[in-house]
Amino acid sequence: MPNLPSFAGVGRSALGDADFWIGLVLIGIGGVALYQALGFDSTSRSFPLIVSGLLTISGLTLLARCLSGRLSNPLKRREMGAVGLAVGLIALWIVALTSGLGFVISTFALQLGLLWLAGERRLLRAALISALIAVAAYLTFAMLLDVRLPRSFLSFILSGL
Amino acid sequence: MDQILLGFAGLMQIDVLLFLSIGVLAGMVVGSIPGINDNIAFAVFIPFSFTLPADQALALMVGVYCAAAAGGAIPAIMLRVPGTASALMTTIDGNAMARNGQAGRALSIAMTSSVVGGLTSAVVLLVCAPALAMLALRFGYVENAALTVLGLSSVVGLLSGKILKGIISAALGLLVSTIGFSQVTGFPRYTFGSINLVEGVPFVPLLVGLFGVAAAFDLLRDIIRERAQGNAPESLPKIGSMRLEAGLIRRLLPVWGTSSAIGNFIGVLPGAGMLMAIYLAYDQAARRFQRKFAGRPGEMEWGKGTPEGIAAPEAANNAVTASSMVPLLSLGIPGNSTSALFIGAMALHGLVPGPLLFANNGDIAWMIIVAFLVANLLIWPAAFVVIGLVSRTIFSIPKPVLAGVVLLLCVLGAYSDGNNLFNVWVALGGGVVAFAMNLAGIPLGPAILGLVLGAQMEASISNALTISQGNWLVFVDPVNHPISAFMVALAVVMWIAPPLNAWRRRRAAR
Numbered sequence: 001m002p003n004l005p006s007f008a009g010v011g012r013s014a015l016g017d018a019d020f021w022i023g024l025v026l027i028g029i030g031g032v033a034l035y036q037a038l039g040f041d042s043t044s045r046s047f048p049l050i051v052s053g054l055l056t057i058s059g060l061t062l063l064a065r066c067l068s069g070r071l072s073n074p075l076k077r078r079e080m081g082a083v084g085l086a087v088g089l090i091a092l093w094i095v096a097l098t099s100g101l102g103f104v105i106s107t108f109a110l111q112l113g114l115l116w117l118a119g120e121r122r123l124l125r126a127a128l129i130s131a132l133i134a135v136a137a138y139l140t141f142a143m144l145l146d147v148r149l150p151r152s153f154l155s156f157i158l159s160g161l
Numbered sequence: 162m163d164q165i166l167l168g169f170a171g172l173m174q175i176d177v178l179l180f181l182s183i184g185v186l187a188g189m190v191v192g193s194i195p196g197i198n199d200n201i202a203f204a205v206f207i208p209f210s211f212t213l214p215a216d217q218a219l220a221l222m223v224g225v226y227c228a229a230a231a232g233g234a235i236p237a238i239m240l241r242v243p244g245t246a247s248a249l250m251t252t253i254d255g256n257a258m259a260r261n262g263q264a265g266r267a268l269s270i271a272m273t274s275s276v277v278g279g280l281t282s283a284v285v286l287l288v289c290a291p292a293l294a295m296l297a298l299r300f301g302y303v304e305n306a307a308l309t310v311l312g313l314s315s316v317v318g319l320l321s322g323k324i325l326k327g328i329i330s331a332a333l334g335l336l337v338s339t340i341g342f343s344q345v346t347g348f349p350r351y352t353f354g355s356i357n358l359v360e361g362v363p364f365v366p367l368l369v370g371l372f373g374v375a376a377a378f379d380l381l382r383d384i385i386r387e388r389a390q391g392n393a394p395e396s397l398p399k400i401g402s403m404r405l406e407a408g409l410i411r412r413l414l415p416v417w418g419t420s421s422a423i424g425n426f427i428g429v430l431p432g433a434g435m436l437m438a439i440y441l442a443y444d445q446a447a448r449r450f451q452r453k454f455a456g457r458p459g460e461m462e463w464g465k466g467t468p469e470g471i472a473a474p475e476a477a478n479n480a481v482t483a484s485s486m487v488p489l490l491s492l493g494i495p496g497n498s499t500s501a502l503f504i505g506a507m508a509l510h511g512l513v514p515g516p517l518l519f520a521n522n523g524d525i526a527w528m529i530i531v532a533f534l535v536a537n538l539l540i541w542p543a544a545f546v547v548i549g550l551v552s553r554t555i556f557s558i559p560k561p562v563l564a565g566v567v568l569l570l571c572v573l574g575a576y577s578d579g580n581n582l583f584n585v586w587v588a589l590g591g592g593v594v595a596f597a598m599n600l601a602g603i604p605l606g607p608a609i610l611g612l613v614l615g616a617q618m619e620a621s622i623s624n625a626l627t628i629s630q631g632n633w634l635v636f637v638d639p640v641n642h643p644i645s646a647f648m649v650a651l652a653v654v655m656w657i658a659p660p661l662n663a664w665r666r667r668r669a670a671r
Contacts, residue, residue: 044348047619118561
């Protein structure tokens with residue numbers, strides 16, 4: 001009799017498959033969209049109902065395919081980690097700008113973080129490059145292209161700070 | 162003819178021509194930066210087009226689009242690193258020829274091939290887009306609904322065994338397109354109480370995120386990968402003479418013809434993209450080379466520096482540029498990812514691609530078409546400037562710096578659309594989603610088509626059903642709506658053909 005994979009084994013290996021997580025996310029998004037669509041008026045809900053239903057069924061199919069033991073798409077944790085940190089840095093940059101920290105300081109910090117992530121470990125060099133990029137971006141967008149950048153509570157010291 | 166002259170009149174203003182030239186030069190420079198693909202090149206220039214009038218902005222973007230595809234060949238030949246994905250195959254023979262001491266010749270073949278391919282596609286755009294738009298102007302709700310179904314179905318045949326993931330991608334795009342006021346009833350959907358979502362997800366920031374931010378994440382990932390592998394940079398080969406002898410031009414003429422035809426054909430198919438065109442063209446050129454030249458005395462082996470190996474992919478990738486604008490300008494369906502970004506560039510100036518563009522903004526539509534023709538002619542001088550003066554400086558820019566700058570330009574581009582930080586969240590979200598889709602092997606093309614066509618599809622189907630009193634057979638009525646019936650039949654064939662072919666192959670293999 002051939003050796004069949006145990007449920008626990010299949011479960012463990014499925015957790016390392018990107019398709020498993022994508023399937024779960026799609027079921028979540030599709031389910032919420034489906035539930036919300038039920039609250040729309042009768043004419044407005046037909047299209048969202050069909051699309052969210054399709055998304056939920058597709059997510060379920062992906063998940064079922066994954067749990068059936070056909071692993072196809074292993075998770076690339078290392079690559080996801082670095083990009084995850086970059087996403088976090090940009091999110092912090094947006095929060096800093098929203099709370100009035102100012103464009104040049106926030107952008108300097110963002111660039112410093114991105115340079116470090118990309119492997120630049122010489123702090124002075126990274127700081128110089130970051131400052132240069134932040135000032136150049138400010139001059140280009142605020143002065144040349146006339147884009148209204150978020151206001152800073154430090155602008156009384158220097159415009160754009 | 163009058164319209165072509167109208168296009169030339171629009172383009173031949175000094176300021177418009179100047180921005181087209183700047184676009185070509187800038188596109189060539191950005192395209193020649195290793196790791197910066199056509200989409201990033203396009204996305205980083207979007208904020209610069211905000212402050213310009215529509216004609217100057219779109220001339221700039223046409224220049225960037227055409228030249229970035231050609232510029233990717235420069236690092237492919239000099240460094241064996243494709244500047245853009247479209248120069249992937251050029252690295253093989255291009256770098257081999259450069260390492261044989263003929264870098265100038267390789268660059269010259271690449272640029273001439275790009276110009277030839279680009280010019281043929283500009284002619285295809287000039288002939289096909291207005292004709293298709295004229296036809297599309299006669300479309301009613303029924304035909305428009307069938308057109309959107311056909312547009313979405315057109316990517317099915319290109320998914321090569323990833324049908325489920327293609328459906329997921331399309332469904333995601335369609336779902337995002339339903340956010341905001343319903344175009345049929347005005348009912349707010351999926352806004353979660355946010356005023357920023359009432360008019361739908363901001364389109365330009367979303368596109369910048371899906372293409373620009375995601376590509377910058379890819380760049381960051383590549384840097385980390387390269388650092389882990391410890392790849393050392395190679396020294397640059399000497400450029401030398403860039404003259405092409407008449408015999409070589411005669412030899413390459415058939416390759417240019419075939420590759421341009423392949424590029425143009427693939428370009429007009431929605432969602433097909435450049436990569437398929439360059440692979441097909443490279444394959445065709447390889448067959449011809451094996452038949453005609455392989456084994457001759459003094460002849461290089463295929464892949465070791467043959468001129469056909471450079472000419473074919475370069476002619477094909479630039480043949481995609483203008484031809485991918487045919488479905489966009491005439492029907493409002495993007496031919497590839499960069500032409501989808503073009504929708505964003507047009508939206509910034511209140512222009513909507515599709516048949517009505519020729520009726521309502523004919524001057525701009527014809528100017529864009531003519532700009533593709535002139536931009537391709539400007540590629541040669543721009544290439545000389547970039548290769549001779551700035552390429553060595555470009556190659557010395559550290560990649561970590563590049564990744565940060567590209568990310569910053571993308572998020573600032575998203576912010577500049579209304580000076581709203583919510584747009585930066587949208588771009589970031591779009592970047593994360595596109596990066597995750599890439600990791601999971603979910604193609605982005607169907608999502609873009611769903612996003613672009615979703616609202617039109619819903620409104621057309623709803624209106625067609627209202628007019629026909631709920632009769633679904635109206636879409637396949639060959640008497641009253643023959644165009645719709647034809648398009649639906651074509652869509653059905655597109656869905657059936659791939660599984661049928663796979664079944665046939667499986668049966669033949671048994």
